[in-house]
Amino acid sequence: MANNIYLIGFMGVGKSAVAKELHKKLALPLIEMDQEIVDRQGMEISEIFAQHGEAFFRDLESGLICEIAKGDGAIVSCGGGAVLRKENVDLMQQSGMVVLLTAKPETILNRVKGFSHRPLLEGKMNVDAIRELMEQRKPAYEDACQYVVTTDGRRPAEIADGIIALRELHVDA
Numbered sequence: 001m002a003n004n005i006y007l008i009g010f011m012g013v014g015k016s017a018v019a020k021e022l023h024k025k026l027a028l029p030l031i032e033m034d035q036e037i038v039d040r041q042g043m044e045i046s047e048i049f050a051q052h053g054e055a056f057f058r059d060l061e062s063g064l065i066c067e068i069a070k071g072d073g074a075i076v077s078c079g080g081g082a083v084l085r086k087e088n089v090d091l092m093q094q095s096g097m098v099v100l101l102t103a104k105p106e107t108i109l110n111r112v113k114g115f116s117h118r119p120l121l122e123g124k125m126n127v128d129a130i131r132e133l134m135e136q137r138k139p140a141y142e143d144a145c146q147y148v149v150t151t152d153g154r155r156p157a158e159i160a161d162g163i164i165a166l167r168e169l170h171v172d173a
């Protein structure tokens, strides 16, 4: 079975920062899904949403997961909505371990408020709106993951060490 590590979770939960640490510590290739899509399209995520719509972006995301799932041994930082399609989740679970990163809405707001590249948070930079979208997403995240790791008040390197310990158990299982 393939041994990718998929990091899933809400926007701003720290997937990219933790993936970078895992990449350094494990010396495995890093795939940053959003960045890969931006590079391939030559457009920012917000432009893709504005010009082609969310469904088009989701198709790009699914296509990329299909490719990634054929490979082995990568650290994959998934877009926050990558678990919204069951076929994506099936591919992740078949090709590696799926780790959900979580954080409180207050923590998320602190992490995302200075950035404008997330179209789904446009006009929603407040705790209530973030909490509402998180609640909607919660079942999808919980169904998709095999492990849950909280990130509030923790450094990416420390979180990565915890995931490496889980990976040893996962590989042995």
Ligand code: S3P
Binding pocket: 009, 010, 011, 012, 015, 034, 045, 078, 079, 080, 081, 082, 117, 118, 119, 120
């Ligand atoms: C999205 C999350 C974003 C990006 C897009 C949609 C989502 O990724 O894929 O803006 O639906 O949650 P990050 O979670 O890396 O911010």
